[in-house]
Amino acid sequence: MDIEKMESKFRLMLNLLKNITGNDKERMSHYLSEFVEKQGMSTFDVVTQNILISMFCVLISIGSFGNSLVCIAVIRKPQMRTARNVFIVNLALSDLTLCLFTMPFTLAGVIRKDWNFGMFMCKLVRAFQATNVFVSTMSITAIALDRYQVIIYPTKENMQKVGSVLILGGIWLVAFLMATPMFIYHDAIDLIPPDYGITLKVCAEVWPIAIGGFIYTVMTMLFQYVLPIVIVSAAYARICRKLEYRMVSHASATKDQRRRQQDERRKRKTNQLLIAIAVVFVISWLPINIFNLYMFYMGSHSKITSEQEYIIFAVCYMMAMSSACSNPLLYGWLNDNFRKEFNDLLCQNRCIGAIKRFTARPERNSVPMVIYTKTQQSEVERKNSQNNVHVPEASAATQVEHMALSVGP
Known part of the structure; x- marks a missing residue:
């Protein structure tokens, strides 16, 4: 947002309101509210x-879940x-x-178009x-350079934990120093004095020089976008060529067609993975960088209205923050070791087993069933039957001997 342009407009409006007779603050507030709405500063x-x-909540949820798993x-x-x-x-x-700290504050600023969290939080959140x-x-x-060192120079000693921790300390120190101007030159500015019955504060950069x-x-x-793209692309291109060379050497030394495939x-x-990492980084961060350059370069000459500026900023910002959702996929899920740990964390096997047990038909308990079958008549019984000779009914003990027991499935 061009604060100087907005302040000049509001100063002009306040000067016009001085012509209102009496201390009719209600009328002043009404005129100011209409003016604020026309400037695209209303919700x-x-x-x-x-x-x-909804879009911010989806990004926050997916990014928080994926990075927490890592x-x-x-x-x-x-x-x-x-x-x-x-x-x-x-x-x-x-x-x-x-995802958890800065995106909610950014969402609140985009929706409300003002800042009600105080000067310190304005500086802290932006920095x-x-x-x-x-x-x-x-x-x-650093990940790209580490992979480059491992694949291109496999005989060299791998980095130890102490070395990686020192590098991480250097990364955070450099990042903190580069972000220091955001803490120094951000401020919560009153576009309208509170005496006029309407409060309008914005969290914006106030530089001592116009071109700052x-x-x-x-x-x-240059340091957050262009230089990382150059380093990552060069490292991964070199890795791809190295893998291609190894494939050619291996193919000439073996006749196993299946192994070559x-x-x-x-x-x-x-x-494909290395190319995807570079492409996702370029696409995610390009819009917000172009938008920032355009707004700072054009300044008060920008043809974009305040409402359009907030919408465009929100879209560009969400595209940049989408990298927080794609990074766990590119660096975590596509890594075999991380994927195995993710499966264990999500109890995939146990959940699948529970689903199978829940959806499967319950097994019936084995219940003994007694089935009486007609036994084959002996030769004497058949003759007696033909001669109409009465044969006494078999006793209970005799019937048991002719039982056939069947266990239900």
């Missing part, structure tokens, strides 16, 4: 609000606490913080969000 309609709230999977299993997985957990923690965004992108870069915001946006785009499928799957 959205119900349908737009519900759509935005963290729990590493915490509960000592075998998962490797130096390589430390970077994945760090990525999950930063994305989880974005914390910037810090976690920097940590997330630098963690993605644009310079910071360009630097942020399996290796080819594995290589294709790996390449």
Whole structure:
């Protein structure tokens, strides 16, 4: 938002209100409310609000669930606490913080179009969000470089936990320093003095020089977007070429067609995964970077209204935060070890067994059934029957001897 442009408009409106005779604050508030609505600073309609709230809630729920699974999977299993997985957990923690802490405040600001959480929270939320965004992108870069080192130089000694922890400390320190201007130059600004009966505060950047915001946006785009793309793309391209070379060497050394096909499928799957990681990162963060550059560059010359600005920002912001939902899939679920832990956490086998037991037909208890069958007549009995000779009825003991017992299924 161009704060200077909005402030100039409100100052003009306040000067016009001074011509109102008497201290009719109710009339002033009425005129100000209408003016605020015309400037697009009023709340959205119900349908737009519900759509935005629903989309934000879906992103928050999916991102929180996926990143929580990644963290729990590493915490509960000592075998998962490797130096390589430390970077994945760090990525999950930063994305989880974005989902649980900063996204709700951003949603409230977009829906209400003002800021009612005070100056300190304005500074803290914006700085914390910037810090976690920097940590997330630098963690993605660190994961790419770690994979590059393992595959391209497999004979070198792998990174130990101490080294990975030191790298993580450096990542957080650099991210904090880069986000410091967001804490210093953000402030909760009163667009309308409270004396006029209507309060309108916004959380916005106030730089000491006019071009300060644009310079910071360009630097942020270079270090948070362009540089990670270059590093990740170069590392994964080199990995793909290395895997291709190994496949050719292996194919020339063996005659096993089935083994070559399996290796080819594995290589294709790996390449697709690496390409997907780079493409998802580019698509997720491109809109918000372009939007920020445009708004800071155009300033008061922007043709976008305030309401359109909030809508466009919300869409671009959700696309950027969608990376918090895709990262657990790309770095967790598509990893065999993490996928196994996810299955255990979700008790897949036990749940499937419970579903089968619930839906299966209950087994009937085996109940003895006594079936009386007609026994075959002996030769003497047949002759007596033909001669109409009376034969006494068999006793109970004799009948039992001719029983046939059957157990029901």
